[in-house]
Amino acid sequence: MTGARAHDLILLAEPAMLLTGTEPDWVSRSLAAAPWVVVRRATAPPGLLAVGVRGAARHERHAAHIPQQAAARLVRPEDLRTGDGTGTGVGTDTGGAERTAALKTLCEVRPVLEDTACLWGPVGSVGFEKATGRPATTPTSDLDLVIRTETLPTARWASGIHSRLSRFPARVDCQIETPAGAVALAELAAGPPRLVLRTSSGPRLLTHDAVNALAAAQACHWSHRDALGVRERP
Structure with missing residues (x-):
């Protein structure tokens, strides 16, 4: 794998x-x-x-x-980003794209996120339902999303996206996923001096610049491992 x-x-x-x-x-x-x-x-x-x-x-x-x-x-989440589940052809119809508010919202957020030119996709119950074809969302489910980036975007960029994602039927909970770990979009949009970076070894409180330095180092590490034929990533 x-x-x-x-x-x-x-x-x-x-x-x-x-x-x-x-x-x-x-x-x-x-x-x-x-x-x-x-x-x-x-x-x-x-x-x-x-x-x-x-x-x-x-x-x-x-x-x-x-x-x-x-x-x-x-x-991957980005394989499932189309609202009708046709990102990869996996799964089966679970009752239509509007079976729940979270699924309906997946259809509606697509233009917002496609504008970013970033890889993105649903995770959580929506992602699971789209991949497996089995109902997993409920009427109260959030739409959980990840946006994949090589470096952490600016607070201004995050604020613009966060504002646009706040206008849909279901609550949207989005994370920015970097090679170093993930930061909540809402937190990044608020522009605090330090951010909670979720990593495989636990949360870390870092500045924006420190997150990007760590992301660059991790991306370089992955490239070196791939060159050596070591395929698994942390």
Whole structure:
């Protein structure tokens, strides 16, 4: 599995490989219905991926590790950005693009985010539903999004996007994902002197410039590893 990142969704080749007998009962039922897991923002031993299993209830989340070869397919948020789910052709119709406010909002935010020229896509319940074809959103679901950037945009840029994303039927919760980690769009838009950067080793409080320096260093590290043929990314 090449370059899996936080929020990517993975279709398991053998769901039973994840089961150890110590997990809650709902985990096996969930995997039987939809053998998909989401890549977590966490460190993992060499050759393994940190993933999470999503259950039917909001509190049903299970952390696990899988061998990289257990992944039959990887779907990124940016593959699912079209409102009708045709980003990659994965999944099936779950009742129309407007089944819930969150799905309707995915259709409506597309022009705003396409204007940024950045990679972006849905995560959370909307992303899971689009990838798996199984209903996961509810009438009260937020639309969770990620915007992929190599460096952290300015507060002014973030403020403009945040303002435009505040006008839709469902609440939009967006993160800016850099090679160093993620920053909440709303926080970046507010322009504080320091930002909470979510990393695989935990949150860090850094200045805007420090986040960009770390992102540049991480991107360089990835390029060096790829040149050496080391494919997994932290």
